[in-house]
Amino acid sequence: MTATSPAPTLTATPGQTIGPFFHFALPFDGDRDLVAPGTPGALLLHGTVRDGDGAPIQDALVEIWQADPSGAVPRRTGSMRRDGFTFTGFGRSTTDISGRYTFTTLAPGGVDGGLPFFGVTVFARGLLNRLFTRAYLPLDGAEPDALLTSVGERAGTLLTERDETGLRFDIRLQGEGETVFLTYPGHSAS
Amino acid sequence: MPELETQRQIDAEIAATAHDYEQSGAEETQPRLDYAPYRSSILRHPTKDPHHADPEGIELWAPCFGERDIDPLEADLTIQRRGEPQGEKIVVTGRVVDGQGRPVRRQLVEIWQANAGGRYIHKRDQHPAPIDPNFTGLGRCLTDDDGTYRFTTIKPGPYPWRNHLNAWRPAHIHFSLFGTDFTQRMITQMYFPGDPLFALDPIYQSIVDPKARERLVSTYDHDLTQPEVLMGYRWDIVLTGAHATPLEQEDHQ
Ligand SMILES: [Fe+3]
DSSP states (O other): OOOOOOOOOSOOOOOOOOOSOOTTTSOOTTTTBSSOTTOTTOEEEEEEEEOTTSOBOSSEEEEEEOOOTTSOOOOOOOTTSOOSSOOOOEEEEEOOTTSEEEEEEOOOOOSTTSOOEEEEEEEETTOSSOEEEEEEOOOTTOOOOHHHHHHGGGGGGGBOEEOSSEEEOOEESSSTTOOOOEEOTTOOOO | OOOOOOHHHHHHHHHHHHHHHHHHOOOOOSOOSOOTTSGGGTTTSOSSOOEEOOOOGGGGOOOOOOTTTOOGGGGBTTSSSSSOOSSOEEEEEEEEEOTTSOBOTTOEEEEEEOOTTSOOSOTTOOOOSOOOTTOOOEEEEEOOTTSEEEEEEEOOOOEEESSSTTEEEOOEEEEEEOOSSGGGOEEEEEEOTTOTTGGGOHHHHTSOOHHHHHTTBOEEOTTTOBTTTBEEEEOOEEOOOOSSOHHHHHHTO
């Protein structure tokens, strides 16, 4: 499938910060468990969200959206009432007191021949609009794709690292090792 | 605890940025991420420009939500507990459309808000206004086939915060929205017309363009108001352009 972008005719509504008080509203039971823990092939996708001082951010929200292991795009409802069986591809995790988010999920396959990655959205108190990025599976010898190549020396911030529990993907909003955030056609930078 | 700056200092910073923006001749439609009057943004904004990506694969699709996810009763925030919540009962409705004006159908809308006294049900909300035992301030619904969402709720109160001395947020409802592709995901805040706190609020003013800011302000709509029951507000939401055509989306339903 190719991306087709008809020229936008309407100006998008501005975003605003998620603020400090979303914890009673946005989390839901099973939000970070795309599959039940213990499912064959399950791994932990996890990392820490940090600010410009390297301090952990305790009031961030991270969302992922991903293909299933075969590279198929999930078209099933039920993320908010998980049945332990249906893979919906969507997950949401608040960060804890150490700035850490976690998801229990399966490794995505590549969609339409592309490299496999998780689509990631980041929200936080103090962050005035959402940020988008990609968390690629380790390349394991695969050639970088067009995006990774165009990013250049900071491309490493878009790669997950394998560890004993699964995949680690740290997010740095500012400063040393600042994560590469993405903008798409039709977005305005500010 | 460091001494808090005054509203006057914050006002001066807001005015300086507004002046620079006016002089620039550019048009900005989204909030600045780097907006120092909102003190918490200082260490939390990326310093590098975002990198342009052409959406591909999973990014051309959005998660699906359905009847299984949402109880229709979740759209009425006034019936979640045994009794009637305190405050001014309102309906808030509008359409969610994409950048081409097409309705975003059967998609999830989530809201959260303070109660009539400006208090959230949140352990970190220290505002000494009373908690309303009959109000949680949390709602969800799916848009209909025309992209319309509708919530019945209570008008939230303004509330104090610690950005600076005597800082108060204008009354607002937080909105979380999904589009038809991943790149349209957004969270924002809806405000009420004529709020005297607009000029003083660094979060609202982080959208430096006055026309763009007004896109977050709902309109009082007397046709939505129900006699002797509630007041009506209308607020339409435009997401960024979708990248996959609706036809492609429907093929895979
Ligand atoms: Fe708020």
